Every structure is written in C-alpha cells, then in structure tokens.
C-alpha cells in the first residue's frame with residue numbers, strides 16, 4: 001500500500017475464477033469495494049452468484065489484453081490482485097499462444113496501469129516456476145529447472161517467470177509497489193476439472209462411479225493447499241509493506257502421490273470406483289513431461305503473516321464433492337451417481 005492511503009477499492013483480475021471468486025468474497029467481507037475484471041474464458045459469473053448483488057461489487061466483462069479496459073477497471077483502485085491468466089496444463093498444451101499472450105502481455109498491461117495509477121499489486125504466480133526441481137523443500141530462491149522451451153508444456157512456467165521478472169523490474173526501476181505469491185496446487189469448491197486440474201476431475205469421476213484416471217505411474221507427488229487457507233494469507237501479504245519486491249510460497253503441508261490422492265478420494269466419498277493409470281503420452285502428447293515432486297517451504301510466508309495450511313485434504317474432498325453435486329458440473333453425459341448417493345446422505 002502506498003504511504004498515507006487507505007486501501008478501500010481493490011481490483012481483482014480473474015475475479016470470476018476459482019481462487020479469484022473466493023478472494024472477492026473475502027475482500028467484501030473485510031469491507032473493501034471490489035472491482036472484478038474477467039473475460040469469463042475459464043471463470044464463470046456463477047462463481048460470484050453469492051455476492052452478485054453486493055452493493056460494493058462492480059463486475060466488468062473484459063480482457064486484460066485490452067489496455068483501455070484495464071485502465072478503466074483500475075479507476076480509483078488502491079490495489080490490484082492480479083489473478084487473470086490462462087491456466088491449466090491441458091489449456092496451455094493445447095493453446096500455447098493464448099497462454100503466452102495473456103500471461104505475458106496481459107500482465108504487463110496490468111503492471112503498467114498500476115504504476116500510472118499508483119496502485120499496489122499482488123501478482124499471483126505459481127509453483128510451476130520451479131519446474132522439475134525436486135528439492136526436499138522448495139524455497140523462494142530455489143533454482144528453476146525447466147524443460148525444452150519448444151515444448152508447449154513449459155510455456156506457462158516460462159510466462160509466469162517472466163511476469164515475476166517484470167514485476168521486480170518495475171518495482172526496482174519505476175517504484176511499483178508489488179508483491180508476489182506462488183500458489184502450489186490450490187484446491188477447493190468452484191475449481192473446475194475442465195482444464196486438467198486433478199482434484200475436481202478425480203472427485204467427479206468418483207461421484208459418477210467411473211474409474212479415476214491417474215496419469216503416468218501416479219507416484220508423482222504434490223502438496224495441496226485449501227483455498228480458504230491461501231486467500232487470507234494473500235491479502236495479509238499484500239498489505240504488509242515488508243513484502244514489497246518479494247515472492248512468497250503458499251502451499252500445502254502434506255506431500256501425497258496422485259495415486260494415494262485417488263484412493264483417498266474413493267475412501268472419503270465411499271465410492272465404488274477403481275483407479276486406472278493412463279500414460280502421459282495418451283493424456284497429453286508424446287514427450288509430455290511432468291514434475292515428479294513439488295514440496296513447498298512455507299517458512300517465509302509463515303514468518304511474515306503466520307501462514308499455516310490448516311484445512312485437511314479429507315474435508316476439502318468433501319467440500320469439492322458437495323460443490324460439484326450442487327452445481328451439477330458433472331455434465332449431461334454423467335453416469336448415475338453411484339457412490340454419490342451415500343455421500344449425499346452424509347451432507
């Protein structure tokens with residue numbers, strides 16, 4: 001926040017998305033005026049259904065690629081939470097140009113508009129920037145280990161890395177008040193499986209009684225963090241002047257293989273589904289590379305704002321399932337919800 005100015009009006013780019021919609025609700029709860037700028041490409045107005053009539057919420061349907069729109073959306077805003085991005089491994093592999101344009105040009109539009117209006121920025125980046133580094137605990141200054149830049153799979157990590165470099169350069173050379181958070185597999189209600197996100201896909205399959213598809217040998221590990229743990233930390237980090245020019249990991253505490261995750265989903269939802277391993281080459285394309293392991297060191301965010309991932313994976317699985325059922329995101333071709341019946345009973 002710039003000295004002497006109380007932050008009362010926040011712009012949330014990508015505010016109709018999964019993480020963005022939770023952030024919008026949180027900011028409204030804190031008393032902020034909130035402006036959402038979203039092109040609804042992967043997000044949905046339904047994600048904001050609970051606050052759509054809120055008197056302090058303004059929604060703008062538009063793209064961060066349009067500099068005029070970005071400037072208008074930022075009118076009167078003290079701070080910007082920049083989440084709008086082309087996300088999801090499937091989308092990035094299939095549409096690398098879109099990913100590069102939105103994630104690099106769109107982000108630079110947001111950063112330059114923020115400088116002009118003296119707004120502070122929280123840039124939402126990703127653990128993907130660490131690439132294939134399998135260190136025991138990834139610290140913010142850990143090395144990046146990326147694959148061939150000609151593989152579209154790496155364009156997301158490449159673009160987000162450039163975003164961070166842009167943010168730091170604007171901070172150092174032009175005085176932009178910017179902080180960066182790197183999210184590690186954030187999960188929770190409203191996340192869609194359409195673009196390759198693993199948890200909603202597995203939960204949807206378990207509810208339908210279909211086999212849970214796990215890519216590769218399933219022994220790749222991740223640390224899932226709950227959106228309700230991550231969002232308040234994002235706001236506290238943005239508000240803390242010590243975060244200026246710094247990056248912070250926000251990840252989960254428990255390392256779990258995707259195979260174990262699939263079994264935990266089946267157990268939690270009392271589903272009759274089985275697990276099916278699918279080779280990466282079949283799921284994506286020949287030559288697809290994945291990270292074997294991605295474990296965060298959350299010490300820096302913990303020291304700054306007391307961030308601690310508290311929500312259990314089991315409770316997140318239950319909430320994701322309840323959300324999928326209530327939103328009927330299972331699709332028109334959904335098979336009978338075997339296993340879902342007993343789960344419904346538990347709600």
Ligand SMILES: NC(=O)c1ccc[n+]([C@@H]2O[C@H](COP(=O)([O-])OP(=O)(O)OC[C@H]3O[C@@H](n4cnc5c(N)ncnc54)[C@H](O)[C@@H]3O)[C@@H](O)[C@H]2O)c1
Nearest residue numbers: 014016017018019039041042043063064084085126185186
């Ligand atoms: N969910 C995770 O596990 C995770 C992990 C790491 C980083 N992130 C980052 O968090 C942010 C939010 O991701 P999410 O998981 O909520 O995904 P999401 O797809 O739900 O949210 C992205 C939002 O940006 C919007 N958007 C895309 N292109 C746009 C454009 N050109 N102009 C305006 N809006 C546009 C989409 O419609 C969507 O609402 C992203 O920046 C992503 O890189 C998320």
